[in-house]
Amino acid sequence: MLMSWPEWIEFSLQFNHVLAIIAGSLVGLSLGLTGGGGAIFAVPLLVYGMGVDPREAITISLIAVGLTSFTGFLSRWRMGEVDLKTGFLFALSGMIGTPAGTWIANLIPETVLMLAFAGLMLIVAERMWKKATKPFVKDSLCQPTGHEELDDQMTCQRSLSGQLILTSRCAALLLMVGVLTGVIAGLFGVGGGFVIIPALVLFSGMPIHKAVGTSLFVISLVSLSGVISQTVAGRTVDLQITLPFVLGGLAGVVAGQAFAKRLSGPALQKTFVVAIVLVATMVIVRNLTA
Template sequence: MRVLSIVFGTIVGLALGLTGGGGSIFAVPLLIYGLGVAPRQAIGLSLVAVALTAASGVVQAARRGVIEWRAGVIFALAGMVAAPVGVWMGDRVSETATLLAFAVLMLGVATRMLVRAARSPQDARVVRARVAERAGDDAATVCRYATDGRLRLNAPCSAALAGVGLLVGVGSGFFGVGGGFLIVPALVWITEMGIHRAVATSLFVIVLIGLSGVVSTLAAGRVFDPIIAAGFILGGLLGMTLGRYGAERLAGQQLQRVFAIAMVVIAIFMLAKPLITA
């Protein structure tokens, strides 16, 4: 079980690191169907693993100076407030309903990944595991809604960031995912920052929102098997590291399609399982 938890954690770390958003969604089904973790515990453990794995990417991105701290803090603070709400909601919804909703979410993320790979092949090579050499040339944060083109804490831009942050926070707490599939496009659209900076900043946001969800999960009495948790987290860090060295050769349209197809297969299995076991 310990070895398998490391293997599955590595898969999640690779998926998180080799995508610009959506990779962490593999964590929950792998924990439930691969390691036999109960759904609510799996959601909490997923938040722990994803937050710590993302933190390893934040260190590299911060050193390169490509994290947009102001936009990230606004986004993350709203998400941190909302994540406990998602955890609370998850405790009041049946596990079957939660898993069915998760499967639908996976189909949505897979669809977005396929569309992005087809329409923006250059963006498909922008990943979290490794900061591209040209990332520093990206446009910095401005505000689509501010008349002076600057991001201000009291600007409509900040309100827009906070609004999406609340949505991501609830989703992270409820589903146990990082929410990068929403964070990255929201950052690009609202603040007009470049895609490299948006992907790097999303890691910072995921860490803070994930930690808020973890605290709420523990406060709700959800406990994790320490052996599975340690192995899964170790594997996630290992996967992120491997992704850092293999990103240049692996990242791109084809890998995005592989991840998306895998999501579709898992989602179909999750939707069909209640019918098969009924």
């Protein structure tokens, strides 16, 4: 028996809800499993899986990434794995860069925007592959010192107690990386953890576990700035897609973190690299042949 138009519309809406939950769960699951880089799947899933406009997909992605990162931050904060001082510096500069990324995204044609996004995906894949094959992080440029008062230094300094000592050049370096993270977030709707975590370890001398927790704090604030920038720019989202997508993402993160403890990290990351490259290739082909 054929459905009437009202019944068909209701069925379509329910089907879209299910699709949004599944898509959000996949993004959250990948975030929970890999600890970073999973958000790169959000925009392609929304655009090619659900037919969402690319710029609207960026906004939805920022909302989902922001909320899932904030949830992760609260958990890490309770465990004492967040450096709020360094995180605030990064986040404030990132929040400055986000409107610039939003402005650039509004100037770029959708095809160019998606091709640039595919390029970003390949960069993330390359970084994840390196991390999987060489899991040990390069020695920090941040040197310990026993003196609280320092002359201007090229690299950041930490006291013997582990407190970050900000020189003008150190602050400028962290601010520049923070602004870059904000631009990437506003332009592509991703958190930028693949930039934040290496920068925190390399330039601020932060232990890797604390860098992960601090990056979640930074990403949540930068994503909030991105959502505000998108709203000011007149960008709207379909709540019937956004809410189930976000809920699916939150559930996926919890499940991913639980599974991650039982799986081999390097092998898992290599699998995700293959998936990222395949999705990036699909994005490139679809936009070049459109």
